[in-house]
Amino acid sequence: MNPAARRVQRTYLILQLGNTLAASFIWGINTLFLLDAGLSNFEAFAANAFFTAGMVIFEIPTGVVADTVGRKASYLLGTITLSVTTGLYWMLWVWQAPFVWWAIVSVLLGLGFTFFSGAVEAWLVDALTSTGYTGSLEAVFGRGLVVTGIAMFAGSVLGGVIAQATNLGVPFLLRAGVLVVMFVYAFVVMKDLGFTPDRSRGPWKATRLVLSESVEHGLRKRSVRYMILSAPFASGVGIYAFYALQPYLLELYGDPSAYSIAGLAAAILSLAQVVGGVLAPRIRGVFAKRTSTVIVASLLSVVSLMVLGLNSLFWLAVVFLTVWGFVFAVAEPVRQAYLNDMIPSKQRATVLSFDSLFGSLGGVFIQPALGRAADVGGYGASLLIGGLVELIGIPLMLASRRQNDPADTKTAQADAAAASTDTD
Template sequence: MNPASRRVQRIYLILLLGNTLAASFIWGINTLFLLDAGLSNFEAFAANAFFTAGMVIFEIPTGVVADTVGRKASYLLGTITLSVTTALYWLLWLWQSPFVWWAIVSLLLGLGFTFFSGAVEAWLVDALTSTGYTGSLEAVFGRGLVVTGIAMFAGSVLGGVLAQATNLGVPFLVRAGVLVVMFVYAFVVMKDLGFVPDHSQGPLKATRTVLTESIDHGLKRRSVRYMILSAPFASGVGIYAFYALQPYLLELYGDPSAYSIAGLAAAILSLAQIAGGVLAPRIRTLFAKRTSTVIGASLLSVITLVALGLNSLFWLAIVLLMVWGFVFAVAEPVRQAYLNDMIPSKQRATVLSFDSLFGSLGGVFIQPALGRSADAWGYGTSLVLGGLVELVGIPIMLASRRQHDPADSVRERATPAEASPDTE
């Protein structure tokens, strides 16, 4: 890797480190925080659903911002929006506010995250291409998972310990502060390499052009479309399981006030993510196609979730949690590389936002439904149901595999232009 590409990767990894550290301060205790604010299980997961609804509503507009104004501008807007809305979340908890306010602020939290989704990944791929990087994208995304895993481990453990030593609101204040620091860092070091905004059209016409071209290179291309359409099932179940495992582990542990144990769930997932990020490029070489890796990991995820739901032993739940986190971490960089190698640069952020949007749609509908099942039958049953829901996405991924896109087989960098389009 040449020095310029190495610098791009270093900036990308620091951005991931800061973002994940900020976010993970509350990941281990978020559900407990909502329940402590007076919400029921249904309301807590409904608040999370409003967060993902915000991502659905704002995903494409913010993706267009990244593809028309710039990736750096989108990132900076995201850090400020998240910092302010996180502080508002703390105020709602402090005031024991009614559910309607949680729904509104959760929507705005979703807006903050949509400025990140697609934009940072598009910035990385464009900048690497601009600096002459020819290596494997899986390797870069795998390193990203390692860094986010380390940040997630540190943040979730510290967040849980901090909450137990003080109260459930302090980690949210720490998160807001870290996001302000990341704004300053990105403002100084980020440059939109390999991407030049098109100012030849007015804002509305430019937005319409990017959306039209993104649909042509995204949803109209069968190999891309099927992979995007599979996202709601794995993402929706994954978001629910991540947060449901916090109170579920406390239930198995037998002490509902052991907040550090709740943080342990996120910490274990982070360690599994580190291992998966390191091994993902190597595991990928065991399969002829990228989709084989992703589909195999999804099948293992389904089996693990069902086993988690049927289990009643705390120590075995920890083992299964590590397996579940590992298979996700193996699949994610391979899936990212597969999609990025099929998308042209000018539409990359918007198409990736389409992918994130469909994943968020799963969270909007699946989270409250599984949350209601947890109220009615318990967390274990809801995890079993979640595994069955994730199973629905596997035939859709198989449909993407059947398109035989060149990006499904490459092991080094391939540009989208080199692939023969399979649009309809």
């Protein structure tokens, strides 16, 4: 890897580190925070659904910002928006506000995250291309997962411990502060390389044009379309399971006030993510096709969720939580590389945002439905149902695989070799 590409990768990894550290302060206690504010299980996951609805509403407009104004501008807007709305979330908890306000602020939180989705990934791929990088995208995305896994571990453990030592609101204030620090870092260091924003059109015309081109290079291309259409099932269930596992582990542990145990769920997932990110390029090399890697990982995810749903032992839940996190970490960088290799640079951020939009759609409908299932039948039943829902996405992944896109068979052996040489 040449020095310029190494600098790009380093900047990307620091951005991932800061973003994940900020977010993970609350990941281990978010559901407990909402329940402590007086919300029911249904209302808590409905608030999360409004968050993902915000991502659906704003995904394309903010993708247009990244493709027409700049990836850096989109990232900076995201950090400020998230910092402010996280502060508002804390205020709602202090005031024990009615659900309607949680819904409104959750939508605004979704707006903040849509400035990130697609923009940072598109910035990385374009910048690496402009610096002459010829290595494996899986290797870079895998390193990103390792870094985010480490940050997630530190943030989730600290968030749980700090919440237990103080109160459930302090981790939210820490999150807002770290986001301000990341704004300053990105403002100084981040540069749009290999991409020239097109500011010649007005925002509405630009939105229509970029959306049209994104549909052309996204949904109208079968290999991309089927992979995007599979996103709602895995993403919707994944978001729900991540947050439901916090109170579920406490339930199995037998102490509803042990917030540090709730943080354990996120911490375990972070360690599994580190291992999965390291091994993803090598595991991908075992399969002739990238889609095969993703499909096998998805099937193992379904099995893990079903076992978690049927299980009543705390230690066994910890084991299968680890398996679930590991297979996700293996699949994600392979899926990212597969999509990026099928999307032209000019439409990359918006098509990736399109993919994120469909994933968010799953969260809008699946989270409150599974939250209601938890109210009626318990967390175990909701996780079992979630595994069945995720299974629906497998035929769509198989349909993408059948298109035989060149990106699917892109030198598995070469990628695995690049993963080891890129670290030199």
